[in-house]
Amino acid sequence: MNLLQKNKLLYSRAGFGISITEFQNPKPINEAVDSLFPKSLPGDLELITAEDWAKHKPSAMKEIMDEGEKKEIKKAFRQKTKDINLLWVQAMVNTSYPLMEKTAMFWHGHFATHIGNPYYDQKLLNIFRKNGLGKFSDLLRATSKSSAMLQFLNNQQNKKQHPNENFAREVMELFTLGRGHYSEDDIKEAARAFTGWAFDGDGEFIFRKGQHDDGEKTFLGKTGKFTGDDIIDILLEQKQTSIFITQKIYRFFVSDEKMDDKRVNQLAKDFYDSNYHIGTLLKNIFTSDWFYSETICGSKIKSPIELLVGYQRLLPIQFNNDRTVIHLQKILGQYLFNPPSVAGWHGGKEWIDSSSLAFRMRLPEAIFLSKELNIKPKEMDFDIMEPIHGDMMQETQFKVGKITVDWNEYIAFWKKYKKEELQYQITNLLLPYPLEDTIQKELSNYVDNDTIDEYIKSITILLMELPEYQLT
Amino acid sequence: MSISRRKFLETSALASASLMVPQFLKGFEQKKIINKNNKILIVVQLSGGNDGLNTIIPYRNDLYYKNRQDIGINKDKVISLNDEIGLNPSLKGLKQLYDSGNLSIINGVGYPHPNRSHFRSMDIWHSGSAENEFINTGWIGRYLDIADVDLNVHNTLALETDDTLSLALKGEFKKAIAVKDINQFHNAASTSFFRKLASHSNEHQEKLAGYLYKTLGEIKSAADYIYDQSKIYTTLQTYPNTQLGKQCKTVGSLIMANTETKIYYVSHGGYDTHNAQNARQDKLLQDLDESLSALVSDLKHNNRFEDVLIMTFSEFGRRVSQNASKGTDHGTASNLFFISGSLKKPGIYNSIPNLNDLDEGDLKYEIDFKQAYATILDKWLQTSSTEILNKKFTHLDFI
Structure with missing residues (x-):
């Protein structure tokens, strides 16, 4: 290589x-x-300040007497999860440290939560961004004590008298050991140790001593009056x-x-x-030698976020309706802050079925040539645990449209090359490995030869439509 | 000349060539494909959590009206089925099917430790997993994985009438196709660029690229086949002019054209009735009732009703008590409808769960939904439910 x-x-x-x-x-x-590695910790992505949250937290909402007004305020606030989503995607597009954001995305899939509270979502996201390249022990502890995770896995309901095993189960099955390395008894004992882990009205971790079971527990062969922190230590020893x-x-x-x-x-x-x-x-x-091998090239299918951010890092794109990016995530099957379950996104071949592949192959024309594309995402965008307002029955037909692409810098760059070289070089930029001759030849039948600018544009778009472009 | 234009020109050339084949010839060609067993399953998903208690109503039970002072459906309006329970007033067509022995109502269907999140509960229904298991394939997808390849020549053994594919229809090796608008789907797969690429679908050796090109070939094959099939049968039946009505019409026309598809998957959304429930649910159920009735009538007219089993389900039912907004919040067990011209046990299959014996305000389930899946897989689709569900479930005897 x-x-x-x-x-x-x-x-x-x-x-x-x-x-x-x-x-x-x-x-x-x-x-x-x-x-690749930032020299200092990243600043927080902040859309909702502590003061904003103070106005929206349950105790503050109780003060509002008018039911209709309360509903409107709650609804507007829940919508901000979408804004955090967009803010994060923008950060991925603009960052000088893509590894930091990509690792945060990995942890978002690993410690998957789906709660519909933008303030808690934002807090957990910043934990991923701050600790994602640091120590896993710090990350695991901070995540386990975050309001988003405690809420999602019901640890608020985990009390001495009525233990709730949800968090204890997933911390082992999905976050640390994986299936088959613990028993049902270990889950029960760990759940007892996590009793009393909760968060307060500000979304900060608190230990409710009165709800904690301080008796002796036996966990993974050890016995003691374990707390939740002890359980995490024991998991990390494994x-x-x-x-x-x-x-x-x-x-x-x-x-x-x-x-x-x-x-x-x-x-x-x-x-x-x-x-x-x-x-x-x-x-x-x-830095391993084995990593740089031909077998690794093209051995991954791009996740929807990698695909969408990849387009935008290559060419500056202005989505006139910024909700477009949300719709695209839904249609392609990776909607940030809305993983399908606590197990996150499985990835790999899961990303591709006939509909999603056909969509990925039509998307470049829609984005880069403003060609109309009519696709409706599934109606699974419910608000969680809260009444829904607005008409669910209305059609949410979605059109990709009104997108401005700035080609100038990109075209200027390629004009430095001879025309005969362009197809080869652009392929080299965009695809994980060289195209087979037969496909390479097919492409030349479809390029736009009118001007050099159009030639560069058309070859770029055609390459993005190829199945090979879905690989990385 | 722009690439879109170039692709379009060749598309129209192709399209006109295919139009020149007389319809009767196409029909003739298709008749060669005969299902080994003619049984067809149509799954109708009611998304959002349909309120089972206002669908099948215990109209003689005071507890029902006590818990639902504003939203309880008046005795006089309920379509009575027996001395205890009746149908929502919107379900007039289902009453006729009930009377003719073509409807089976299964009550109290759910699973242990029910999850009240739409996403997770839908995930559990789609994957057919236990409540604490995470499986990233669906029950129909796993049916495709082990199905006889001869049945699936065009990769259309299972078909979802939507733009995107649900988890239920994704297997580990095989995935169903999703088509909402057959013409649009066909157009998209008919640009000459797409066709040229698809023609290379067998040449790729690399594992992952090979998988993508194989999928590409499947899209092309399915799009052509379904498009041709959709031209064979023109129904005289009037279907409701709603999204659901249109989906049912598409399904009807494909069944009547003797398409290889054995499982159709249709979704009907909007059942998350947290507030002002009655008007909305009545409207949705009316749409459901009219669309299914039209489809049944179409099937009967063509003597196919005996070969078809329609199943409706929702990810959960709703709480027994109404909330403060004249709606209901997420609950647990609910009912399934089975509609067919060949039911073994039509009518009310079992009684509805006891309103006196609730689990923190929710109905207790009596039948695991996976028992219904196992019954359909073994008895209707004649495959192996234990292989697909990874466990043996006791059969129900409605078919």
């Missing part, structure tokens, strides 16, 4: 694809990997936790195809020995 190929693979995995600048000036791998997390990281950052167990176990061992340092694990992967 030459240096450009290596850079391309690195930026596709550690970010949302290689930029034209990076394409032009590939860097030595060690240097490129170093530059080597299986490092293996489970490493496998998931590998599937997300390296390949959808069958993983090499020996390689993953070595990575997991190093991860465990580094005290669960996630940044170190990723650096370990991205």
Whole structure:
């Protein structure tokens, strides 16, 4: 693999694809990997301030007597989950540290919550962005104590007299050990230890001592008067936790195809020995010789977010109706802050069925040539645990339209090349590996030869329509 | 010349060529495909959580009216089925099916430790999983995984009448297709660029690209087949001019054209009635009633009603007590309708759950929905439910 190929693979995995600048000036791998990591912690994405929340929290809402007014205020507030979604997607598009946002996206899928409270969503998102490349132990603890997670997995209802096992079960099955490495008794005992974990009206963690069961518990072979924090410590002592997390990281950052167990176990061992340092694990992967191999190129199907952010990092796109980005997430099957369950998005081949593939192949024309596309997302956009207002029966037909694309810089860049080289070079930029000759030839029958600008545009759009463009 | 224009020109050339084939010839061609067993399943999903208690109404039960002072449906309006229960006044067509022995009502259907989130509960129904299990394939998808490939020549063994595909229809190896507008679907798959790419669907060796090109080939094959099939039969039946009515019409026309499809999946949304429930639910049920009645009448007219089983379900029922907004909040167990020309046990299959014995204000389930799935899979579709549901469930005997 030459240096450009290596850079391309690195930026596709550690970010949302290689930029034209990076394409032009590939860097030595060690240097490129170093530059992926932010030198300081990222600032919070903040749309809802603590003061805003103070006006919307349940105790404040009780003061409003008029039922109709209350409903309107609640509804407007819930809508802000969409605004946080858009803010985050914009951050992915504009960031100089795509690895940080992409890792946050990984954790959003790993610690999946779906609660319909934008303030709690925002808090948890910032935990992912701050700790996503730090220590897994800090991340696990902060997430477990977040209002979003405590609410989603019902730990508010986990009390000494009536334990609720939901959180205890998922912290093992989905967040640390994976199935088959604990017993039903371990779940019961852990649930007792987590009793009293709750959050207050400001969405801050509190320990309700009166609701905590401070008796002796036996968990994974150990006995003691364990608290929730002790349970997390014991989970982190298990080597299986490092293996489970490493496998998931590998599937997300390296390949959808069958993983090499020996390689993953070595990575997991190093991860465990580094005290669960996630940044170190990723650096370990991205600087390994085995990572830069032909078999890794094109071995992942882009997630809908990777696809959408990838378009926008390549070409500046102005969606005149910013809800378009929300609709596209719904249709493509990855709607941020709305994972299908606590198990998150499975990914891989799951992203592709006949409808989603046909849609992905029609999308470039719709976005880059403003061609009409009529598709309706499923009606599953319910507001959770709250009455719904407005007419659910109205048709929410969605049209991709009114999109402004700024091609100038992109076209200027390619004009430096000879025309005969363009198809090859643009393919090299956009696709994970060279196209087969037969497909390459087909393309030339469809390009627009009127002007060089149109030629560059049309070849770019055609390449984006290909099945190969869905791979990375 | 722009790429859109270029693609369009070739499309129209193709389209006109296919129009030149006389209709009767196409029909003749299609008749060669004969289902081994002619049984067809139509699943109708009522999205949002249909209120079962205002669908099948215990109109002699004081507790019902006590819990639902504003939204309880008046005795005089209920369509009585027996001394205890009756149908929502909108379900006039279903009453006729009930009288003719073509409707089976199964009450108290749910699962243990019910989840009241739309998403999670729908996920559980779609995947056919236990409540604490996460499975990323659907029960119909897994049927496709093990189905005889000869039945699925055009990749249309299961078809959802929508723009996007539901989890229920995604298997590990096979996925159903989703088509809302057959002409639009066909147009999209008919640009010459698309066709050229699809013609390379067998050439790819790389695993993942191979999967994408294979899917591409399937889209093309399904789009052509369904488009041709949709031209064979023109119904004389009037269907309601609603989204659901149109979907039922599409399903009817494909069944009558003897299409290879064995499972049709239709959705009807809007049942999340947290406030001012009655007007909305009545309207939705009326649409449901009229659309299904039209489809049944079409099927009867063509002597296909014996081959078809229609099932309705919703991700959960609603709470027994009304809320402060004259609506109901998310609940648990609810009822299933089965409609067919060949029911073994029509009528009221079992009594509705006891309103005296609630679980924190919710009905207790009596029949696991996976028992209904197992019954359909084994007895109607003649496949192996234990393979698909990963467990043996006791059959019900409505078919």
